[in-house]
Amino acid sequence: MARKGDGFVRWTIVLGLICAVMSQQSTVSQKLYEGSQKFALNFFKKISEFVDSDPSVTTTNIIISPLSVWTLLALLTEGADGKTLRELLDVLNVDNQNDIKYNFKNLIDTINVNTSEVEISSLQLIFTDITQQRQQAFDDSIVQFYGQDLLRSLDFNSSPPARKSSYQTINGIVSNATKGQIEKAIHPSDLKDAKMLILSVLFFKGDWTLPFNRSQTVDTPFLNENDVTVGPVPMMYSKAVFPFAAFRELEAQIVELPYGSDRYLSMMVILPRKGVPLKDVIGRLANFSMQTIYQELRTAAEEYEDDEVEVYLPRFEITADYKLKAPLFDMGVKAAMSKETAQFDRMANGIFLGDIVQKARIVVNEEGTTASASTAAIFANKATPPRFFANRPFAFLIVDKRFDVILFMGQVKNPLAV
Known part of the structure; x- marks a missing residue:
């Protein structure tokens, strides 16, 4: 002793x-x-x-x-x-x-x-x-x-x-x-x-592989989990080919936003299905396999390699x-x-x-970021690109896919609160 x-x-x-x-x-x-x-x-x-x-x-x-x-x-x-x-x-x-x-x-x-x-x-x-x-x-x-x-x-x-x-x-x-x-x-x-x-x-x-166009950032209402507007937030927009999937067990959508030309570093943005509290998704995530998430996103990217996704993400x-x-x-x-x-x-x-x-x-803007069971991918057709609209509380992970390591993680419930 x-x-x-x-x-x-x-x-x-x-x-x-x-x-x-x-x-x-x-x-x-x-x-x-x-x-x-x-x-x-x-x-x-x-x-x-x-x-x-x-x-x-x-x-x-x-x-x-x-x-x-x-x-x-x-x-x-x-x-x-x-x-x-x-x-x-x-x-x-x-x-x-x-x-x-x-x-x-x-x-x-x-x-x-x-x-x-x-x-x-x-x-x-x-x-x-x-x-x-x-x-x-x-x-x-x-x-x-x-x-x-x-x-x-x-x-x-x-x-x-x-x-x-x-x-x-x-x-x-x-x-x-x-x-x-x-x-x-x-x-x-x-x-x-x-x-x-x-x-x-x-x-x-990290600089985004596909930067958001600053001229397309517009003030957009952001809702809390009670569907009450917390205020207009600068909402970034991009329409491009991003790995994107819906995970039934998490009751959430995930979009992967890669950094740099090598793309092995990414931000995974996790958006709960409407009406599902963010804390429930984070709780399920603790018992979920990140390898499953990576695999589903890889599969989605391969099967829908030409399909664009509309991503709306607040600057925060x-x-x-x-x-x-x-x-x-x-x-x-x-x-x-x-x-x-x-x-x-x-x-x-x-x-x-x-x-x-x-x-x-952490600072996330149009240019990039400074920080200090199997499920099916759901996509619409090319005529109506799927939308990832983060206008309500969401979680994020910054991951190094070379080693499956999570560098940073967090949640955003009010993008206006720093």
Whole structure:
């Protein structure tokens, strides 16, 4: 059992013999991607439930990066033991910690992309207060398996000026990593009494493969789930060949809007059937196979490769700041969050997880996006193109189809609320 103290961890915003080993690593990496996908769908459901039920929440629009949270929890497993480790692995959907240790860096490196059309960049850092000693074996393992530049030491608590300087340093790193999209990832109070801060940042910017024509954007009424108009919103319009399908089990339509010329990154926009609450669709999505969605959209694109779809999508922007302790506790991360039960002695003595905070931002416009059981496809004929008219609450996923990884996800209930 770990020694207990008053310190805590905070986070703001992962020739035949050679072939066999590479194949084995590829299989394990794919299992990690699948684990992150399952985590993402469950996490989205929990966040949606908490946001919709919390009276203190000022907007029910959501933007989260489940991959960023998954990579942070994955890093924590390197320093966890006992029940704390078992709970983390269960929530991450990973069989054993070595799968993370030996594949984490490759997983992160393969996701990162930087072209003129699409950029994905991720950053993981572990900041420790200068008074808190880390275990040498932990440091050695982090450097060897996760990256040489992850470990940093800062002065969190010796004086208010020192705390302010550390706060500014951390926020400067996040601002640079997100191209200025997130300038204040943490507050000075987040460092008060903290012993360690683990940071995970994910940045995405993508140009649509088929941009919306700005001249065709017009103000259009947007309805809430009670069919009451929340106001006119700038509704973008495009008529082009998009993968599009209706999913009976979800009671929703999905259209895929690809990014860049390679088209392996996409936004999946999920529109519930009229009269179906968005939370019901998100709940079903948590038990649905993303592979089924990808396959149905691929089949639809192949069978109706010349059919155009009329897509109406509001321009929107969301900035959100979430404390994730409650939803993650609900998902099973429990022992880590109590100083009586946390076992992080492989990382440092006497620490526990005080809170996990995520700040995220997404901007969707005509040019693209900046973020910080089998069913039949239903199409009309070419004379009357099918319409995807997102004039009521919808959900969205930004996915990397190379690895079936969900980078960002969210819901829009009022496009006018940022």
